[in-house]
Amino acid sequence: xxxxxxxxxxxxxxxxxxxxxxxxxxxxxxxxxxxxxxxxxxxxxxxxxxxxxxxxxxxxxxxxxxxxxxxxxxxxxxxxxxxxxxxxxxxxxxxxxxxxxxxxxxxxxxxxxxxxxxxxxxxxxxxxxxxxxxxxxxxxxxxxxxxxxxxxxxxxxxxxxxxxxxxxxxxxxxxxxxxxxxxxxxxxxxxxxxxxxxxxxxxxxxxxxxxxxxxxxx
Numbered sequence: 001x002x003x004x005x006x007x008x009x010x011x012x013x014x015x016x017x018x019x020x021x022x023x024x025x026x027x028x029x030x031x032x033x034x035x036x037x038x039x040x041x042x043x044x045x046x047x048x049x050x051x052x053x054x055x056x057x058x059x060x061x062x063x064x065x066x067x068x069x070x071x072x073x074x075x076x077x078x079x080x081x082x083x084x085x086x087x088x089x090x091x092x093x094x095x096x097x098x099x100x101x102x103x104x105x106x107x108x109x110x111x112x113x114x115x116x117x118x119x120x121x122x123x124x125x126x127x128x129x130x131x132x133x134x135x136x137x138x139x140x141x142x143x144x145x146x147x148x149x150x151x152x153x154x155x156x157x158x159x160x161x162x163x164x165x166x167x168x169x170x171x172x173x174x175x176x177x178x179x180x181x182x183x184x185x186x187x188x189x190x191x192x193x194x195x196x197x198x199x200x201x202x203x204x205x206x207x208x209x210x211x212x213x214x215x216x217x218x
Contacts, residue, residue: 029055031183032103032160036063038145038175050177052103058192074192089195107132107159110152114139124153126162127179131155141168145175153178 032052037045051062057078064070075082084093111118114136121133134152136143143150143166150166165176 028184029053029187030158030160031185031187032179033181033183034177034179036177038173053187053191054103055187055189055192060192074194076192083194085194092194103161104159105152105154105161107154107156110134110154110159110161111136111139114142116140116143121151126153127182129155129162129182131162136166144177147175150176 030053032050032054034050034052035047036050037047049064053060053062057076059075059077059082060072062070062072070087072085072087073082074085082095084095086092106112109118111134116139117137119135119137121135123130124133125131131153134154135150136152137149139148139150141148144152144161144164145166146168147164147166148169150164152161153163154160155162160179160182163176163178165174167174
């Protein structure tokens with residue numbers, strides 16, 4: 001779980017919550033299959049496969065870190081807490097849920113939440129979809145993964161963030177992710193629930209306390 005915790009820094013993107021409804025497909029359940037680079041512990045030429053599931057305000061992100069420490073994140077964007085869960089489901093780390101999740105934007109003003117300068121660009125194709133390219137500048141750390149400057153690729157029908165590539169001011173390393181496939185269809189509620197038997201580690205207050213989800217400490 002040590003390296004999994006690093007992923008949380010990226011997942012706190014200051015974007016529109018996953019359950020925010022926008023035009024067209026924005027209100028339906030969706031699965032995004034993507035690859036991320038320069039995120040958390042993933043550096044250099046390495047990429048991190050991700051599967052992002054959204055259903056209303058509920059979010060699940062499964063990720064596979066090169067070298068191990070796979071896991072998934074569960075969050076409800078209407079609440080104030082999320083969980084990073086180990087891949088075998090035996091440990092979970094509670095994390096604050098600020099502006100979680102973060103894969104749907106206003107397709108007409110995708111940079112508004114950043115307070116950044118935004119310029120519409122050409123139409124590109126990502127995952128067999130026509131998407132609009134948007135260049136953002138001066139986000140002051142409010143861009144995806146805390147970036148200051150970069151480019152977003154947004155589906156103009158659904159508002160889905162199909163890709164981003166950005167940098168922090170004064171740094172050369174590039175951070176980004178890109179969707180390569182999109183699925184639609186009702187998702188099982190169980191996908192967004194904590195495992196029934198689980199050691200939940202409260203990093204701030206009781207790092208070695210075992211408890212059942214929703215129950216009391218033992």
